[in-house]
Amino acid sequence: MSNESIxxxxxKxxxxxxxxxxxxxxxxxxxATYEMAHFYRLSANLYGSFLYSPYHLSYEEVKDVFYSFILLDEYMKNKISKLNDYASMDYTDSxxxxxxxxKNTLLKDERFEPVLAEIESIIKSIDFVEESFAKNTMKYDEYQKIISQIKAEGIATEFQLKEMRRILGMCHVIEFExxxxxxxxxxxxxxxxxxMKQNQLADGDLKTIFQKAHILLYDKSVIELDNSLKRFGGADENSALSYxxxxxxxxxxxxxxxxxxLNEDFIKRRVRNPSVQKAK
Incomplete structure (x- = not known):
């Protein structure tokens, strides 16, 4: 049976x-090079049972291959597309x-000299955000190239899977930052x-700038930034970690x-290779 195809x-x-x-x-x-068969009933949801070739894998090999195929299946579904969609949005008007x-108005207006440092800080932060979106898009393109290569060749390598996992992690770091x-x-x-409000600098040519500042300060998405940061595990916790x-x-x-x-108990119940059956 060991020489039979998947x-x-x-x-059988x-x-x-x-x-x-x-x-x-x-x-x-x-x-080695592995293949996977997935058994399921039409009435059942999610995962059924699995079989791998080569057939006579050790139990430890089966566990490694099982998780590799599960992750490969998930990562081939283009899991970072939402991050790319977000990074590709047009932020010109905001x-x-x-x-x-x-740059073109306030930095050239002497009346804003007392808040020059604040203006320059805002510009620097927006530059950072724009560069982050560009980095995310670049990483997404790298991810897409890996997916395209796997689809073209019909085979994924351990290195490619590791790279897809790493790119996803890097994209989340970029999003967090x-x-x-x-x-x-x-x-x-x-x-x-x-x-601007206290010095009555919110009229005429400055009115639009004042209104934009108000929107950027009080937009719902901005108010929810703390919740977004908590989703990443918290800023303080993450600042203690290396890249x-x-x-x-x-x-x-x-x-x-x-x-x-999909723990080890799941593997023992659902994988049909002989080493797993013996491990029950």
Missing amino acids: HQLAE HKKFMEKVDIFPYKYKNSV YYGFREDL HTLEQKKLLDPLKELYTF EELVEKFINMYEKDFFKA
């Missing part, structure tokens, strides 16, 4: 009323337009807004539910 093995292990899908991509690590107003920068922007923005530790943290946060639900 299709032949699947047919398929039970009455079951359907079987062969995972469309092989998985290759430094040891952040970027406001930044140009600050620019969210933190958006929060940092609020203090100097509030100082500028208050200065690589932060990347690893966000990978683990994304994947923890898979490992929690």
